[in-house]
Amino acid sequence: MQQNLSIALPQMAVKALSENWLFKELGHLHWKMLYKGLNVSSSAIKNANGDRLLATFTRVTIECNSHLQAFKENDQVNIQGTIQRFGQAMYFSDIGFQTDNATIQAALMTNFSVNNSDNNKKLGNSKPVITTNDIAKLSKIPPLGHELRMLKAGRIQQLITKNALFNILEDPIIELEYIFNPYYDFNGAGLLYFAAYPIINDICEARYFNTKKPQERWELNYATTYKDVFYEGNCNISDSILYQLVEWEHLNEHQIKTASILRRKSDGEKIARIFSVKTKINQQ
């Protein structure tokens, strides 16, 4: 997949490339490559019982060579992506965004789920009925998926990335409640949108850091360099989210790493872990 884009205001937020737009676009590109490879329309992907299947994002990482504010209005972006599969249910894409000044490398992983009730807490794994599949096959689960299962199983204590070393911690430094904006946070299938998770994280993170340093505005001073979202569950619209910041640290004089957990308030279940590196904009 290859396409071009001119950055305009709909793709931007807080003087940078909008991370919310970026996640939605990445998801859309992944999904487009997937159903094109299966030679069907998105709504025609069904399991053996004829139930409509949804692509469920299980992990998404984005990594910028600088930060999202390096993407400017009217920049021309070249977008290239590839997708591979393990079996018929797990799909892995790599998508690159490149301008003359900046790059983003993203990796996305999905499986398929079926929702046979109105309860978003009860999504089950499923497998599509496929007649032809043109997507290249992997012989084993790649590192993106392997790290996810090891983390979910509690078998790793640290996540080592190019940008930072994150400790896998449970005890919150602080906890904040996030009340949904349903028009923004829930997708067309009635599920908490995968693209909403990192923004819920950033809204709560900004609330915390703006309280610590009221003279500074976190959202204007820091832009995302790295984000890694491990998805573990979904949430009903009547619920709310508990944001738990479990680790934060200065990596150097202009970068901060944070690690957080999002939980459903109703039952305390973890629905995501999010690891992030942000760069102070005016010091780079």
Added chain:
Amino acid sequence: MPEHNKTIQFLAIINQVRENLGLGAIPEISPEMTFKEDLEIDSISLEELVVYVEEKFDVELDIEILKTVNQVLKII
């Protein structure tokens, strides 16, 4: 393929998946064993197991209802 050989090959697949998860090999399986509780195979690894079984035995497994070793033994 004799039943006993199929069980041994399925055990080898289970141990491959467990090894990928950082778990030790188990010496034998019994039909009532559950993937999640008894074999500590999580949802992603269960999908991995399904892929290996389907390729090895040329069968189709329904991951939506897959809970026990016996469900696989009956199909292979």
